[in-house]
Amino acid sequence: MNGQYYANLLAQAREAVVQKRRGKLSRGVLFLQDNASVHTARISRQALKDTGFSEIDHPPYSPDLAPSNYFLFSNLKKELRGRRFVDDNQMKMAVESHFDCKEKEYFLGGLKALYTRCEKCISLERDYIEK
Secondary structure, X not given: OOHHHHXXXXXXXXXXXXXXXXXHHHXXXXXXXXXXXXXXXXXXXXXXXXXXXXEEOOOOOOHXXXXXXXXXXXXXXXXXXXXXXXXXXXXXXHHHHHHHOOOHHHHHHHXXXXXXXXXXXXXXXXXXXXX
């Protein structure tokens, strides 16, 4: 993955918001990403501005504070564990199906967990939450 590829993904995400969440873009979309080099590349930064998304400040990388680590992918792995796929398209469909059937409360729960985890990280003076 490089900055141009990621910039294209951001444009696709914006279009998905426009298509699937009518009016959401005008109310504001908060976007959380870590400081990976692909996210901090100049072209990626510009693409994020072009989407109109507002970026949430993220502390230096910590798996305890990355929703993809503690929430999204862990639940996805549980659901897909033990399944075999004949090709990439079948796997892609299974992943899309996993996320498409989730209600907005599911994702809201992940964000609420982020808030709780951030508070815990602060109280532990940046020590890992889960050892």
